Amino acid sequence: MSTRSIDNMRWGGYHRLGAVLGLGGWLLVAPLAAHHAIVAKFNPDEPVALNGTITKVDWANPHVHVLMDVQGAGGIANWAIELESPVDLDAGGWSPDAVRLGERITVEGIAARDGSLQAWAYSMTRTDSGAAVFDIPDPVPPSAPALSGPAPRWPDGQPRLGPPPGESGYWGNPTASVLVEDGVDVAANSDGRLLNLDDAPRVAPLQPWALALYEFRQREFLSSDPAFLRCIPPGGPRQFQLPYGIQFVEQRDRERIFVLVGSGNRNWYFIYTDGRDKVGRVEGDDDNPLYYGRSVARWEDDTLVVDTRGFNEDFWITNGGLPHTDRLHLIQRISRPDFNTLEYEVTIDDPGAYTRTWTASWTLEWIAGEEMPVYFCQDNRP
Amino acid sequence: MTHRTFAALAVLLLSTICAPPLLAQRGRGAVEDAEVRPAPRWPDGRIRLDAPPGETGIWYGPGGAVPGLADWDNNPNPHPFPGRPKVSEVPFQPWARALIDYRDVNQFEPHARCKPSGGIRQFVTPYGNEIVEMRELERVYIFDVGGPHSFRVIYMDGREHPEDLTPSYYGHSIGHWEGDTLVVDTVGFNEKFWIDRRVTVHTRQLRFIERFTRTNYETIEYVVTVDDPGAYTEPWTSGVYLRFEPDLEMFEYICQEQNQAADLMVGTEVESFFGSSPIVP
Numbered sequence: 254m255s256t257r258s259i260d261n262m263r264w265g266g267y268h269r270l271g272a273v274l275g276l277g278g279w280l281l282v283a284p285l286a287a288h289h290a291i292v293a294k295f296n297p298d299e300p301v302a303l304n305g306t307i308t309k310v311d312w313a314n315p316h317v318h319v320l321m322d323v324q325g326a327g328g329i330a331n332w333a334i335e336l337e338s339p340v341d342l343d344a345g346g347w348s349p350d351a352v353r354l355g356e357r358i359t360v361e362g363i364a365a366r367d368g369s370l371q372a373w374a375y376s377m378t379r380t381d382s383g384a385a386v387f388d389i390p391d392p393v394p395p396s397a398p399a400l401s402g403p404a405p406r407w408p409d410g411q412p413r414l415g416p417p418p419g420e421s422g423y424w425g426n427p428t429a430s431v432l433v434e435d436g437v438d439v440a441a442n443s444d445g446r447l448l449n450l451d452d453a454p455r456v457a458p459l460q461p462w463a464l465a466l467y468e469f470r471q472r473e474f475l476s477s478d479p480a481f482l483r484c485i486p487p488g489g490p491r492q493f494q495l496p497y498g499i500q501f502v503e504q505r506d507r508e509r510i511f512v513l514v515g516s517g518n519r520n521w522y523f524i525y526t527d528g529r530d531k532v533g534r535v536e537g538d539d540d541n542p543l544y545y546g547r548s549v550a551r552w553e554d555d556t557l558v559v560d561t562r563g564f565n566e567d568f569w570i571t572n573g574g575l576p577h578t579d580r581l582h583l584i585q586r587i588s589r590p591d592f593n594t595l596e597y598e599v600t601i602d603d604p605g606a607y608t609r610t611w612t613a614s615w616t617l618e619w620i621a622g623e624e625m626p627v628y629f630c631q632d633n634r635p
Numbered sequence: 636m637t638h639r640t641f642a643a644l645a646v647l648l649l650s651t652i653c654a655p656p657l658l659a660q661r662g663r664g665a666v667e668d669a670e671v672r673p674a675p676r677w678p679d680g681r682i683r684l685d686a687p688p689g690e691t692g693i694w695y696g697p698g699g700a701v702p703g704l705a706d707w708d709n710n711p712n713p714h715p716f717p718g719r720p721k722v723s724e725v726p727f728q729p730w731a732r733a734l735i736d737y738r739d740v741n742q743f744e745p746h747a748r749c750k751p752s753g754g755i756r757q758f759v760t761p762y763g764n765e766i767v768e769m770r771e772l773e774r775v776y777i778f779d780v781g782g783p784h785s786f787r788v789i790y791m792d793g794r795e796h797p798e799d800l801t802p803s804y805y806g807h808s809i810g811h812w813e814g815d816t817l818v819v820d821t822v823g824f825n826e827k828f829w830i831d832r833r834v835t836v837h838t839r840q841l842r843f844i845e846r847f848t849r850t851n852y853e854t855i856e857y858v859v860t861v862d863d864p865g866a867y868t869e870p871w872t873s874g875v876y877l878r879f880e881p882d883l884e885m886f887e888y889i890c891q892e893q894n895q896a897a898d899l900m901v902g903t904e905v906e907s908f909f910g911s912s913p914i915v916p
Binding site: 339343415416418419421483484485486502504506507508511513518519520521522523543544545567624627629631632 | 688748749769771776801885892
């Protein structure tokens with residue numbers, strides 16, 4: 254694990270392999286990265302190797318920390334070693350009880366940019382035995398072929414966006430974690446960081462100010478991401494690009510769909526299918542701009558066409574930091590061409606930030622028989 | 636408090652302290668029955684806990700003056716649910732009793748920093764809830780608006796609690812119907828939140844039994860048994876009324892938007908490991 258680059262750290266689980274498949278027209282160089290902006294805090298060019306004893310295990314989202322005392326020239330220093338999320342470590346078979354306080358460990362990783370005693374761990378091993386702890390095994394292909402077959406349908410023939418009766422599952426493994434206009438080839442990692450900043454004008458038809466802001470965010474390692482700083486929700490297309498999934502709960506007799514957002518803060522919001530206009534909630538909050546916006550939808554044959562407006566400007570609609578304004582209007586076309594596949598196409602109409610409307614699309618995979626992992630960004634502190 | 640003593644206490648309270656407002660709220664009198672709509676039902680007769688098709692509405696718990704499952708002894712206007720204990724009647728272990736006194740002075744509640752908060756805390760939060768039974772999916776969702784703006788799931792498919800449960804904010808809930816009452820059994824809570832507004836202490840040993848009875852269109856009698864040998868000397872029971880407000884819908888509320896304690900939510904540099912990458916997802 255010590256030989257991996259930061260971009261090869263990943264969410265864990267074989268199904269993440271889906272991220273490299275089915276790309277439409279553009280290249281994702283390092284598709285398996287777990288983490289947005291680890292490089293915002295840690296410097297991949299500054300490796301560290303540490304030996305010491307464990308003083309604390311802090312098992313909380315978004316990331317687990319192991320504190321260790323390290324004997325140095327100036328005495329004992331207490332380092333904070335950052336690891337994957339509890340969700341991913343748990344999926345890898347680990348629990349906080351895997352180590353004990355006072356145990357000697359060896360850590361290889363990269364140091365914090367700010368010079369504090371923090372490191373992101375590429376590897377953590379027991380010093381005595383050399384056995385790895387809190388690693389996540391390499392992805393393995395699924396042993397059984399994935400479920401296939403046609404999309405399940407309601408009795409009236411409309412496709413189901415959730416499981417058929419008696420089953421469970423959710424949508425995960427997005428094939429894209431970066432928002433790029435369909436047909437454009439640019440190299441980016443899964444944080445949304447371009448490998449070559451000169452590609453920025455090609456990502457989307459940005460207005461000059463929006464291009465400048467996008468480039469600034471990129472140069473700063475995406476460290477101004479409000480989701481990074483304050484757990485601000487991943488509204489807009491971003492929620493369909495994150496690792497912990499999406500669920501649609503279709504309450505048909507009430508003509509509404511609950512969208513359950515597995516990443517971020519495990520929020521929910523409504524898509525109304527009752528033919529209403531986007532007038533806000535009943536008491537009237539038309540002018541209150543939202544993180545998830547106001548969504549109404551109708552079915553066009555087998556495609557749910559979701560029309561969303563009413564966004565605020567306080568969040569990022571993409572991992573890479575493409576700007577938007579409160580004039581943002583999304584048309585999202587969601588369909589299930591087969592049991593296993595959700596096609597997501599978003600048309601971005603924001604005359605405040607872009608020179609024309611533009612479209613991006615990707616797919617998500619049905620994670621059969623599982624629940625969305627329980628993940629709360631705000632879990633970290635008391 | 637055992638069920639039997641709870642029932643006895645309920646009868647006592649019913650007949651003495653809070654009879655007039657209680658009866659009015661419960662709609663048990665003939666006059667009230669004429670005025671209050673019955674609870675909506677599914678075609679097969681089962682009680683429906685959300686608004687029926689073509690209507691809207693959300694549930695509100697008692698307001699902020701109700702600290703949770705027990706009333707302060709000096710409260711002149713305790714929540715009128717029959718059988719609710721006063722704080723002095725709750726079988727706290729000494730440390731738990733000391734903790735609520737501390738909380739009463741230092742109301743540093745995790746909920747105020749956007750932490751999800753399970754149990755009754757979902758219902759003593761502003762802006763209401765919906766309780767949505769998705770019968771085909773064999774689960775009930777309870778959505779909250781204020782605070783974490785998240786949801787909990789109650790499995791209705793007959794499954795048991797898993798043995799290797801990772802403690803969580805909402806715990807692991809299984810439910811079933813007993814007549815017109817939805818009975819929900821929840822275990823697997825973590826200890827990183829308050830289960831009500833500061834008077835119910837819990838540990839990971841908590842088993843939380845909730846009984847939801849929609850007695851008419853606008854009322855749920857919400858009865859809870861707290862079984863936590865880590866914090867109490869015996870199980871005890873209490874309850875609150877949930878009130879249905881028609882013609883309202885849930886809306887977006889994002890606690891993080893203006894949270895002034897972001898440092899306490901996602902980390903600071905105060906200690907060496909604060910300032911963790913508070914990263915999406």
